[in-house]
Amino acid sequence: MKILNMNDHLDEISSIVGRSNCLVDERLLKYFSYDNLREYEVPAIVAFPGNLKEVKKIINFAKRCKIPIVPRGAGTGRTGGASGIKGGIVVSTIRLNKIIDIDEKNRLVITESGVLNGDLQDKLKEFNLFYPPDPASMYISTIGGNIAENAGGPRAVKYGLTSNYLIGIKAITGNGEIIKKDRLLLKDVSSYNLPQFFVSSEGTLGIITESIHRLLNLPDKVFMAVISIKKEKLFENMFYNIIKNNVNPMSVEFIDEKISNLLAEKYGFIKRDSYAVLLIEIEGDERDVNSRIQTLKNMVKDCEVYISDQEENVEEIRQMRRNISSFISALYTNKSSFDISVPLDKISKMLLVLKKIEKRYNIDIRSFGHAGDGNLHVNVLYNEKPLLFADIEDGIIRGAIGLGGSITGEHGIGIKNLKYLKYMYSNNDIKILKGIKHHFDQSNIMNPGKKI
Numbered sequence: 307m308k309i310l311n312m313n314d315h316l317d318e319i320s321s322i323v324g325r326s327n328c329l330v331d332e333r334l335l336k337y338f339s340y341d342n343l344r345e346y347e348v349p350a351i352v353a354f355p356g357n358l359k360e361v362k363k364i365i366n367f368a369k370r371c372k373i374p375i376v377p378r379g380a381g382t383g384r385t386g387g388a389s390g391i392k393g394g395i396v397v398s399t400i401r402l403n404k405i406i407d408i409d410e411k412n413r414l415v416i417t418e419s420g421v422l423n424g425d426l427q428d429k430l431k432e433f434n435l436f437y438p439p440d441p442a443s444m445y446i447s448t449i450g451g452n453i454a455e456n457a458g459g460p461r462a463v464k465y466g467l468t469s470n471y472l473i474g475i476k477a478i479t480g481n482g483e484i485i486k487k488d489r490l491l492l493k494d495v496s497s498y499n500l501p502q503f504f505v506s507s508e509g510t511l512g513i514i515t516e517s518i519h520r521l522l523n524l525p526d527k528v529f530m531a532v533i534s535i536k537k538e539k540l541f542e543n544m545f546y547n548i549i550k551n552n553v554n555p556m557s558v559e560f561i562d563e564k565i566s567n568l569l570a571e572k573y574g575f576i577k578r579d580s581y582a583v584l585l586i587e588i589e590g591d592e593r594d595v596n597s598r599i600q601t602l603k604n605m606v607k608d609c610e611v612y613i614s615d616q617e618e619n620v621e622e623i624r625q626m627r628r629n630i631s632s633f634i635s636a637l638y639t640n641k642s643s644f645d646i647s648v649p650l651d652k653i654s655k656m657l658l659v660l661k662k663i664e665k666r667y668n669i670d671i672r673s674f675g676h677a678g679d680g681n682l683h684v685n686v687l688y689n690e691k692p693l694l695f696a697d698i699e700d701g702i703i704r705g706a707i708g709l710g711g712s713i714t715g716e717h718g719i720g721i722k723n724l725k726y727l728k729y730m731y732s733n734n735d736i737k738i739l740k741g742i743k744h745h746f747d748q749s750n751i752m753n754p755g756k757k758i
């Protein structure tokens with residue numbers, strides 16, 4: 307792979323996007339070269355294309371000269387997918403920021419890939435429409451990045467992930483070919499599902515410039531229940547009971563004991579010394595919601611329960627949950643995060659595995675996450691890196707896999723999780739996955755060294 311110097315080929319990229327839409331100043335390049343993993347190399351250039359044609363030209367130029375490309379949304383990824391590659395071109399979607407059409411009759415939205423998820427959600431509210439995928443980073447992450455990572459949030463329990471709403475796409479593959487599936491159809495099985503190839507692709511197949519998503523009606527009424535659970539046994543059976551009793555929640559978020567004790571200092575609705583705290587959202591029309599709330603209340607008689615249907619309260623609690631990651635980051639100088647996923651009936655067992663690791667290595671581990679779909683964010687916190695750090699990380703990953711889980715529920719492989727791929731897939735599986743990438747990107751210029 308060719309390594310580009312700062313000013314090599316600046317003329318070529320400038321001629322495509324305009325000089326003012328290129329960065330080569332080393333101090334500024336840095337800001338576009340790392341994501342939340344904060345491991346990166348400084349690229350040679352950052353380009354800000356304004357349309358599909360410009361993206362295509364950049365990819366064709368990179369292919370001709372064999373220069374690596376890193377597609378970049380907002381850089382909120384947690385596994386290094388958007389980390390710069392030395393001498394490479396970072397292609398930022400900042401300028402692809404238009405919501406092209408909100409099609410109320412077909413209940414679809416067509417959007418460019420650099421639009422922030424939260425901006426889209428807010429715009430749709432004006433039309434009484436609802437786009438369910440709500441990663442905690444929704445106000446700082448892009449729709450293109452959400453597709454490339456198959457982002458999901460609390461609402462995934464009931465409404466699913468980004469993939470469940472994606473029905474169309476415009477993208478340029480690493481081979482420089484346009485992929486265009488833009489019919490406004492909710493059902494169409496006339497080919498392989500091209501848009502879905504880009505789901506979880508982490509920028510390794512091509513660059514998404516536009517996408518089409520189906521929409522729902524905005525729910526009438528939302529209740530938030532904060533349940534402080536004292537006993538492990540009660541927590542263990544909670545998920546099964548919620549499903550069995552038809553509570554049908556929109557989200558079930560989990561906060562562990564140590565984090566909830568800290569939050570309790572600021573938020574009166576969280577009770578100290580709970581084994582766990584669950585944030586449960588239930589939405590729908592008023593009568594139906596009331597009866598499901600009653601069912602939930604009957605189930606959690608032995609717990610401290612706070613319930614609110616006031617929009618500001620509900621939003622305050624959601625915001626508290628979205629801020630947990632940065633809140634615990636501030637406790638130590640370093641944090642290594644995992645987003646393992648385990649079957650619902652194995653969540654308690656996974657928490658036990660974490661407790662054992664914590665004790666054995668004398669390290670602080672704090673967890674929270676989308677427990678309603680078995681996805682836990684596990685954070686190893688430290689000031690000085692422990693000697694046996696690799697064993698701690700390996701223990702967490704092996705613990706999850708041993709329970710039938712996965713190394714990542716939503717943050718992807720990127721660079722961070724690459725070494726664990728072999729725990730989940732056979733050599734033959736990996737050969738097939740590499741074959742898919744090769745088909746889209748024969749010169750291996752798209753985000754090489756990541757995902758696969």
Ligand SMILES: Cc1cc2nc3c(=O)[nH]c(=O)nc-3n(C[C@H](O)[C@H](O)[C@H](O)COP(=O)(O)OP(=O)(O)OC[C@H]3O[C@@H](n4cnc5c(N)ncnc54)[C@H](O)[C@@H]3O)c2cc1C
Pocket residue numbers: 341342376377378379380381382383384386387388399419440441442443446447448449450451452453454455456457458459460507508509510512513514515628631632716717753
């Ligand atoms: C505080 C915080 C909370 C978070 N909460 C959640 C959560 O609840 N759920 C969740 O799923 N994730 C969460 N994340 C992770 C992250 O926000 C998501 O993965 C998000 O989808 C990344 O979007 P981005 O625009 O920042 O993409 P980036 O970080 O810029 O890129 C992510 C990957 O997508 C690729 N990519 C970006 N744009 C394109 C494009 N147009 N075409 C092709 N490839 C592209 C990049 O190459 C990279 O591999 C959180 C992150 C933070 C910091």
